[in-house]
Amino acid sequence: MKKYTTAYDVPNINDFADKALELKKNPFAFDTLGKHKTLGLIFFNPSLRTRLSTQKAAMSLGMNVIVMNVDGDGWKLETEEGVIMDSDKAEHIKDAFPVIGQYCDIIGVRSFPSLKDREADYADKVINDIVKYTSVPVVSLESAIRHPLQALADLMTIKELSQKAKPKVVLTWAPHPRALPQAVSNSFAETMNLADVELVITHPKGYELNPEFVGNARVVYDQKEAFKDADFIYAKNWSSYNDYGQILSQDKSWVVDEEKMALTNNAHFMHCLPVRRNVIVTDGVIDSPQSAVIQQAGNREFAVQTVLKEMLENL
Ligand SMILES: NCCC[C@H](NC(=O)CCC(=O)O)C(=O)O
Numbered sequence: 512m513k514k515y516t517t518a519y520d521v522p523n524i525n526d527f528a529d530k531a532l533e534l535k536k537n538p539f540a541f542d543t544l545g546k547h548k549t550l551g552l553i554f555f556n557p558s559l560r561t562r563l564s565t566q567k568a569a570m571s572l573g574m575n576v577i578v579m580n581v582d583g584d585g586w587k588l589e590t591e592e593g594v595i596m597d598s599d600k601a602e603h604i605k606d607a608f609p610v611i612g613q614y615c616d617i618i619g620v621r622s623f624p625s626l627k628d629r630e631a632d633y634a635d636k637v638i639n640d641i642v643k644y645t646s647v648p649v650v651s652l653e654s655a656i657r658h659p660l661q662a663l664a665d666l667m668t669i670k671e672l673s674q675k676a677k678p679k680v681v682l683t684w685a686p687h688p689r690a691l692p693q694a695v696s697n698s699f700a701e702t703m704n705l706a707d708v709e710l711v712i713t714h715p716k717g718y719e720l721n722p723e724f725v726g727n728a729r730v731v732y733d734q735k736e737a738f739k740d741a742d743f744i745y746a747k748n749w750s751s752y753n754d755y756g757q758i759l760s761q762d763k764s765w766v767v768d769e770e771k772m773a774l775t776n777n778a779h780f781m782h783c784l785p786v787r788r789n790v791i792v793t794d795g796v797i798d799s800p801q802s803a804v805i806q807q808a809g810n811r812e813f814a815v816q817t818v819l820k821e822m823l824e825n826l
């Protein structure tokens with residue numbers, strides 16, 4: 512595997528999630544596979560889960576790990592082509608990543624969208640440029656438009672918890688004070704379209720996701736209608752795709768609360784974290800026995816370990 516930037520980078524994401532669940536049972540089975548191999552993690556944006564789970568996963572495979580927060584610790588990196596570099600950005604990614612590629616056997620990158628220029632964000636230029644400018648495998652730690660490691664962990668969690676062959680999975684928009692990327696929702700929808708689930712997406716009008724990611728999902732604008740008989744409720748805020756990057760609503764009636772969860776089939780509550788309590792979801796729901804958020808975050812380790820293992824085996 513030369514890159515993992517979307518669920519389509521593996522032949523079958525369902526089989527791949529099963530492999531990850533197998534690895535979870537015996538995470539140290541390949542603890543010398545990564546001997547003398549170095550993983551470089553480059554963060555343009557903050558992280559807790561992705562950073563720590565990836566470091567842990569690499570160490571369980573015997574790898575060395577080097578981590579850099581490029582906006583904090585190093586030279587600020589320019590990502591635009593052909594600019595006169597007289598701003599605060601001292602180095603171009605075209606120079607930085609071929610250098611980083613010489614020090615590393617695998618590179619992981621987190622780079623959020625601008626939320627200003629839809630065309631540029633959806634070209635997913637930073638991660639694609641890094642794939643282009645380095646010869647080593649690249650894993651997305653959340654790009655401008657996708658978060659494939661999160662979606663893989665989400666699929667694992669649904670497989671672990673589902674009591675049905677084809678559960679009803681509802682992705683619901685929820686309010687947030689800031690404009691957030693569509694990446695988590697895009698990757699979740701992309702992956703659920705490939706999984707054996709009934710996918711429903713609910714959001715206020717104006718928050719339609721890119722149709723490429725919605726796929727065969729049913730879009731329901733009435734949140735309570737969408738929640739009926741759901742087996743999984745996956746909450747996430749995202750900014751508008753059509754009115755690009757804008758906050759169109761902060762409607763508190765979209766918060767996931769106990770009353771709405773009571774409409775479901777005793778659904779499991781999911782969120783990628785970090786989550787703003789009592790903004791996205793009430794304490795009562797996230798602290799309930801049906802909350803899967805900690806298990807989901809736990810699965811991040813084995814999702815990325817499976818990707819790294821596959822890359823190491825094909826170096
Ligand atoms: N990696 C998981 C989510 C990351 C990001 N969330 C955030 O930036 C939340 C920040 C805040 O709540 O202020 C997102 O939505 O894509």
Ligand SMILES: NC(=O)OP(=O)(O)O
Pocket residue numbers: 557558559560561562653661783784785
């Ligand atoms: N869910 C997730 O990617 O978390 P971090 O942003 O903390 O890495």
